[in-house]
Amino acid sequence: MNVLEVDDLSGGYSATPVLRGLTFSIPEGGVVALLGPNGAGKTTTLRALTGGLKRTSGRMSFGGEDLASIRPEGAARLGIAHVPEGRGTLADLTVEENLRVGGYLLGRGTALTEKLDVCFGYFPILHERRKQKAGHLSGGEQQMLAISRALMLQPRLMLLDEPSLGLAPKITQRLFETLGVINKEQETAMLLVEQNASLALDLASRAFVLESGSVVLGGDASDIRDDEELRRAYLGY
Amino acid sequence: MKALRSHGAKLAALVLVLVLAVVPFYETPYNNNQITLIFIFAMAILGLNLLAGYTGQLSVAQSLLLGIGGYTAAILVTEIEMPHLLTIPAAGFVAMFFGWLIAMPVLRLQGFYLMVVTLALVFVLSPVVKEFPSVTGGPEGLLIDAPEGVGTLATDQYVYLVALAVGVLLFALAARLVNSAHGPAMKAVRDNEVVAEAIGIKTTRTKTGAFLFASAFAGVAGSLYVQVIGYVSPDSFGIGLGLALFAGAFIGGIGTIAGALIGATFVQVVPLLAGRTDASLTGVIYGTAVIVSIMAFPEGLAGLGATVNKRLRKRSTGTSPTVSPDPPTAPAATPTTSISSSRNETR
Amino acid sequence: MGALLQDVMSGLAAGSIYGALALALVFVFRSTGVVNFAQGEMAMISTYISLSFYNLGVPLLAAVVLSMACSFLIGITVERTLIRPVAGRTAHAASIVTVGLFLAANGIAGYVWGVEPRGFPSLFSRESVGLGGARIAVADLGALAVLVVLVFLLFLLFEKTRVGLMMRAAASQPASARMAGAPVSNLLMSGWGISAAVGAVAGALIAPAVFVSPGMMGPVFIYALAAAALGGLSSPLGAVLGGWIIGVAEAVIAPRVDFIGSQLAILIPLTIIFLVLLLRPAGLLGVQEVKRV
Numbered sequence: 028m029n030v031l032e033v034d035d036l037s038g039g040y041s042a043t044p045v046l047r048g049l050t051f052s053i054p055e056g057g058v059v060a061l062l063g064p065n066g067a068g069k070t071t072t073l074r075a076l077t078g079g080l081k082r083t084s085g086r087m088s089f090g091g092e093d094l095a096s097i098r099p100e101g102a103a104r105l106g107i108a109h110v111p112e113g114r115g116t117l118a119d120l121t122v123e124e125n126l127r128v129g130g131y132l133l134g135r136g137t138a139l140t141e142k143l144d145v146c147f148g149y150f151p152i153l154h155e156r157r158k159q160k161a162g163h164l165s166g167g168e169q170q171m172l173a174i175s176r177a178l179m180l181q182p183r184l185m186l187l188d189e190p191s192l193g194l195a196p197k198i199t200q201r202l203f204e205t206l207g208v209i210n211k212e213q214e215t216a217m218l219l220v221e222q223n224a225s226l227a228l229d230l231a232s233r234a235f236v237l238e239s240g241s242v243v244l245g246g247d248a249s250d251i252r253d254d255e256e257l258r259r260a261y262l263g264y
Numbered sequence: 265m266k267a268l269r270s271h272g273a274k275l276a277a278l279v280l281v282l283v284l285a286v287v288p289f290y291e292t293p294y295n296n297n298q299i300t301l302i303f304i305f306a307m308a309i310l311g312l313n314l315l316a317g318y319t320g321q322l323s324v325a326q327s328l329l330l331g332i333g334g335y336t337a338a339i340l341v342t343e344i345e346m347p348h349l350l351t352i353p354a355a356g357f358v359a360m361f362f363g364w365l366i367a368m369p370v371l372r373l374q375g376f377y378l379m380v381v382t383l384a385l386v387f388v389l390s391p392v393v394k395e396f397p398s399v400t401g402g403p404e405g406l407l408i409d410a411p412e413g414v415g416t417l418a419t420d421q422y423v424y425l426v427a428l429a430v431g432v433l434l435f436a437l438a439a440r441l442v443n444s445a446h447g448p449a450m451k452a453v454r455d456n457e458v459v460a461e462a463i464g465i466k467t468t469r470t471k472t473g474a475f476l477f478a479s480a481f482a483g484v485a486g487s488l489y490v491q492v493i494g495y496v497s498p499d500s501f502g503i504g505l506g507l508a509l510f511a512g513a514f515i516g517g518i519g520t521i522a523g524a525l526i527g528a529t530f531v532q533v534v535p536l537l538a539g540r541t542d543a544s545l546t547g548v549i550y551g552t553a554v555i556v557s558i559m560a561f562p563e564g565l566a567g568l569g570a571t572v573n574k575r576l577r578k579r580s581t582g583t584s585p586t587v588s589p590d591p592p593t594a595p596a597a598t599p600t601t602s603i604s605s606s607r608n609e610t611r
Numbered sequence: 612m613g614a615l616l617q618d619v620m621s622g623l624a625a626g627s628i629y630g631a632l633a634l635a636l637v638f639v640f641r642s643t644g645v646v647n648f649a650q651g652e653m654a655m656i657s658t659y660i661s662l663s664f665y666n667l668g669v670p671l672l673a674a675v676v677l678s679m680a681c682s683f684l685i686g687i688t689v690e691r692t693l694i695r696p697v698a699g700r701t702a703h704a705a706s707i708v709t710v711g712l713f714l715a716a717n718g719i720a721g722y723v724w725g726v727e728p729r730g731f732p733s734l735f736s737r738e739s740v741g742l743g744g745a746r747i748a749v750a751d752l753g754a755l756a757v758l759v760v761l762v763f764l765l766f767l768l769f770e771k772t773r774v775g776l777m778m779r780a781a782a783s784q785p786a787s788a789r790m791a792g793a794p795v796s797n798l799l800m801s802g803w804g805i806s807a808a809v810g811a812v813a814g815a816l817i818a819p820a821v822f823v824s825p826g827m828m829g830p831v832f833i834y835a836l837a838a839a840a841l842g843g844l845s846s847p848l849g850a851v852l853g854g855w856i857i858g859v860a861e862a863v864i865a866p867r868v869d870f871i872g873s874q875l876a877i878l879i880p881l882t883i884i885f886l887v888l889l890l891r892p893a894g895l896l897g898v899q900e901v902k903r904v
């Protein structure tokens with residue numbers, strides 16, 4: 028059973044077409060890596076899935092629901108959480124306020140506090156800093172905050188745009204471990220956009236390589252990881 | 265001002281000027297003065313157009329600077345009997361100096377601060393002028409003798425033709441400016457200051473330069489204003505006129521030179537028409553026109569043809585091209601020549 | 612000493628009114644990044660609405676509250692019909708629209724209610740109370756109290772309620788707020804509504820002193836702009852402090868410096884604006900914005 032199906036998706040920004048007949052899917056609870064060079068259209072793909080692009084042709088469906096006219100608010104309601112490129116930190120709000128914003132759809136009840144505790148469980152540092160302005164966090168902490176904010180939605184699918192960007196290798200390593208735990212414990216499917224292909228392939232079960240807006244290679248993450256020729260040709264390492 | 269570069273538009277401008285030049289010989293003195301006022305407002309709006317339309321800096325101080333020009337001319341004529349013609353450049357320079365005083369501290373900052381400061385400044389002229397009655401005539405203002413007519417020209421015809429000539433000069437100057445290397449620099453500042461700075465444009469200098477031009481144009485207009493009206497008084501140059509000129513710039517088409525004449529006609533004619541029912545309607549019409557022109561026609565009435573064309577094209581091809589900021593300009597409309605009652609201030 | 616205290620008090624009272632209007636400006640600026648040049652004119656319309664209710668026999672306080680409700684509706688209508696359509700364009704476009712609204716609102720008021728000034732009853736008694744040798748007008752204390760309550764309520768709204776939190780989020784990072792499922796456009800709209808309601812309060816406070824006319828808010832709005840600039844356009848507390856500083860400066864300086872007098876008092880906010888821009892453009896409590904491409 029696939030939680031997300033993207034079929035022959037094309038689209039882009041007003042002047043430039045970016046996605047050209049993109050097809051891929053994400054199994055329920057699975058982690059899928061979306062790889063490819065700069066400018067391939069990875070970020071654009073995530074935007075398309077959360078209604079950031081105006082005009083698209085092709086089909087996208089999420090848990091059976093058509094995403095053709097999806098808007099960002101609607102995506103959140105369906106259970107798609109977006110951890111955007113650049114983290115989208117609400118800099119002048121405190122860490123806890125950031126999380127409460129993320130949990131907007133949970134209302135006022137106990138669900139909110141429970142979810143806060145879940146996030147603090149994964150990232151204890153955020154608990155320590157919960158009264159601080161989020162703008163004062165380090166890059167790694169802001170990334171944890173962005174992931175936690177997404178987690179507050181109790182998403183069925185989490186879209187992660189280069190979570191390793193700008194982080195030290197050690198921090199990245201730990202972050203990816205935590206992502207793995209979150210995936211297992213919360214049963215959240217993940218679409219992971221990464222430049223760090225090797226880390227992403229370790230975490231993901233399937234992977235797609237994007238070039239100029241279409242999928243040029245797709246398969247089991249382990250197959251790609253173990254095939255040096257493929258890696259050289261498509262991922263450059 | 266691509267349009268003025270093209271032959272067709274040049275020809276249209278020439279014909280327009282020639283037609284305007286013979287008008288005063290067939291019109292009543294009253295109407296001549298009304299049209300002269302349109303020329304005068306067109307100069308102030310043209311200056312604002314360079315400042316706001318090309319460089320992206322919003323200001324309501326054109327009325328203040330027009331007032332400064334007007335007072336300069338009136339004081340020079342009454343105190344040292346300077347010939348009226350000479351007060352025109354003098355008023356331009358004095359207004360430019362005051363413009364420099366305003367621009368210096370403000371233009372380093374984000375765009376809306378200029379609006380904040382100029383909005384406050386237009387409230388200052390009147391009390392300051394009233395405070396120095398020995399020079400300015402205080403609340404009563406200053407009366408000046410009308411310039412003598414020359415040869416067979418009556419005073420109204422003479423002032424009309426002087427204003428037309430000065431107007432043509434300023435329009436040519438503005439066209440030259442925006443067609444020079446400064447034009448693109450100004451637009452770059454308008455579109456994104458940070459980017460402009462990054463590609464080596466001295467943004468503060470460009471903005472200050474535009475403000476000085478706008479000030480000088482308003483000052484020149486102010487000198488001609490007293491020559492038409494025959495007096496200056498402290499309350500003629502307040503927020504009402506400032507907002508009216510601002511509205512005129514946006515209604516006529518911001519970023520298009522021909523728009524200044526259309527905007528000025530609007531500024532002069534609307535109060536006359538509105539005054540027949542209720543003077544308050546002037547503000548309603550100005551305000552609505554500004555809002556509509558910004559929302560529906562980003563290039564104002566002068567760009568109307570272009571905007572509509574673009575929309576039609578968009579609909580027929582089904583693509584959505586982004587609206588370019590530099591539309592081909594439609595030729596300027598001829599101002600109405602049958603004006604028949606006096607101008608009302610907005611407030 | 613008594614005279615000085617008296618002037619300081621009346622300065623604080625006037626400053627409270629400037630502060631209230633500045634608060635409305637800041638509210639809009641914080642939630643949408645637009646300087647609403649029509650804020651004063653919107654408050655003027657609100658004042659006419661208060662007066663109309665009052666003339667229908669509604670008790671004054673209730674009339675002002677009703678007018679606040681109407682103003683809220685006017686505010687959200689303005690945002691939805693006039694500001695939203697140009698929101699995607701340059702920041703200027705929205706400001707220009709508010710200038711258009713300034714003109715239109717002024718004209719509409721003149722057309723509907725006429726241009727002759729009308730009296731407006733004070734919300735407070737005309738008594739004064741003795742305090743350290745000075746006579747302090749009850750109305751002055753009242754204006755001060757209203758502003759303090761207003762700031763406190765806005766503080767509660769922003770800091771302690773879920774809606775307030777989401778409004779701050781929508782202003783700070785609309786994209787992130789949207790991704791969390793928040794109705795960002797409704798939140799921005801409410802920002803305009805609330806600020807219009809705050810403006811209605813400012814109008815009711817100033818009206819007894821300046822009378823109600825289409826031009827009543829002109830100079831007051833300049834003082835409010837100065838207060839907002841002084842406090843930092845994005846800081847509500849700054850707006851209030853700015854209002855008080857300007858009010859007190861005016862009340863203390865004007866009667867003591869011959870040259871200034873009442874005519875030239877407008878130079879005080881102007882000078883303050885210039886000084887702030889020269890010395891501390893971000894304002895007293897504002898945060899220096901980082902310019903981004």
Ligand SMILES: Nc1ncnc2c1ncn2[C@@H]1O[C@H](COP(=O)(O)OP(=O)(O)OP(=O)(O)O)[C@@H](O)[C@H]1O
Binds near residue numbers: 043
């Ligand atoms: N807002 C936008 N407007 C117009 N074009 C855009 C916009 N954002 C991205 N593009 C263009 O779309 C193409 C794909 O960009 P996208 O951000 O999706 O790439 P990416 O795969 O995420 O690259 P990277 O690894 O560098 O993040 C690029 O050519 C880019 O220039």
Ligand SMILES: [Mg+2]
Binds near residue numbers: 069070071112188
């Ligand atoms: Mg990207």
